[in-house]
Amino acid sequence: MATADSYDLDRIFHALADPTRRSILRQIAEGEHSISAIARPHDLTFAAISKHLKVLERARLIGRRKDGSFQMISLNPEALKNADRWLSYYQKFWNLRLEALKDLLERKERP
Amino acid sequence: MATADSYDLDRIFHALADPTRRSILRQIAEGEHSISAIARPHDLTFAAISKHLKVLERARLIGRRKDGSFQMISLNPEALKNADRWLSYYQKFWNLRLEALKDLLERKERP
């Protein structure tokens, strides 16, 4: 399984840093959507949505499939896994923090 | 425990989308560093590092403490936990994918 290089992470995290794009991901997590179906709930022009999809595609977060005059967009969770893998390095830190906090609270209750 | 709103996630993911900033986070994960210590291994001006730190601070990924003429920067892993919490929604998707792949491979081996 190939690990993401720094440039991949740049594109993945950049793609996730926009609320419209995160909203699109939630939408297609439920299943394939055409581009017009994706655009419908968003108050943006078609062209704007098209650009957002390109950003998501560049980060390999989505895939496309042609179906007649439609394009069906689907989630590609592999790329998200790369973001998760990067974050996992830091999990120990927030876990330590929480444990330290827990200790502190317990010490307060029975000193 | 307060959950991150959309605007928080914008700032967190944006902060993570830059290799210099991710490198700074790795550095201070090992312990507090002064700003000059952070700057040393990076081939950038002091002012540039100062700006990156401001981006990380805005995302609440780091904290500052004054120590004489130094400023000590430390990791604040809570914010990262918010990114992780957002991603966790998608974990089921990549897990499903991997299981489907595993199934496929196993079926190949013993058809």
Place this chain on the structure above:
DNA sequence: TATACACTCAACCAAATGGTTGAATGAAAG
């Protein structure tokens, strides 16, 4: 007290981002 050190601020710059409009392309339906 003068001088070095550790930064921050302001001004500037080029490139990228996120949006728009309007024209262009390509498939499907009348």
Place this chain on the structure above:
DNA sequence: CTTTCATTCAACCATTTGGTTGAGTGTATA
């Protein structure tokens, strides 16, 4: 074959980003 629907492209625009330089502000130290 014309029209309509689904989408992209090109041009444009304002704002943000990531960097620079050079001056300014504290805090130590000789």
